[in-house]
Amino acid sequence: MTTKNLKVATFGGGCFWCTEAVFQEVKGVEKVVSGYSGGIVPGSPTYREICSGLTGHAEVIQVTFDPDIISFEDVVVIFMTTHDPTTLNRQGADRGTQYRSVIFYNDEVQKEISEVVVKELQPYYENPIVTEISPLDIFYEATKEHQDYYKNNQNNGYCSFVINPKLTKLRKLHADKLK
Template identity: 80%
Template sequence: MATVGGGCFWCTEAVFQEIKGVEKVVSGYSGGTVPGHPTYREICSGLTGHAEVVQITFDPNVISYEEILVIFMTTHDPTTLNRQGADRGTQYRSVIFYHDNTQKVIAENVVKEVAKYYEDAIVTEIAPLDVFYEAEKEHQDYYRNNQNQGYCSFVITPKLAKLRKLHADKLK
């Protein structure tokens, strides 16, 4: 299992739903300082400290954790602090929440490796996963259920085009 945040979870979820070996993608929240299960409205305030993340269940016989992270690091901008495009705030930070020390080492190595391909410094946070809170039902499968909505058309669809160009060999 992998837990990552690269801005709006609708975008990240849509990306990983297209990857071979990914069995399930759940949108949610992690990394906050406020106790209890946060709501989307609370997250959007930026006051809880949580990031919008996705939790990815994958078959390691088909795709590795390292490959998941390479896809993650190349389908969002890991060089912008607390924002992705027009989405701004700590809830939109670039973050990898590792589940164990092996994932931590892999995350550090992937970030170091992909840094060569970016002009600006990578600001992706690497932190231990404490708690994952599943987001409300309306945030699950968001792109699949709302493809004609403006945000999906103007933000997510181009991100998926980039995914298809960079990682065609990894698509379902």
């Protein structure tokens, strides 16, 4: 029996429901968990506290992936090209530091790869990329109702108007990386 050598990546690209839905379609991704990271307030934050913007946390996802199927570099490219990394503390109508574009790295290799990908993608954007690249401290898992949100609420207006266009973009740009 072989054991998979799974890796974890943590990203914030606006509302975690959007980034979760994107990565659930990617080949080599074993699990996607919505949560929070990057805050300055001690203790386990609640969704309501995060939405206030006062805790400093970002809505993030943790992506558990098999690097034998998809590289960390490819995971970062998918992340960077399926949200707007040029808007500070905003994705669409979602505004506040909790919606910032951020890569939380687990080690120096992830940090270096993230920096290279951001630099390589910059020429494709009219405005400067503002994605924060920071060390992962603590990841707090969001409550059950925030997990698998798109899968469980596809007829919801938010899913139709915000998540579906991101999935369309994913399918167009990264068809070769999908399940």
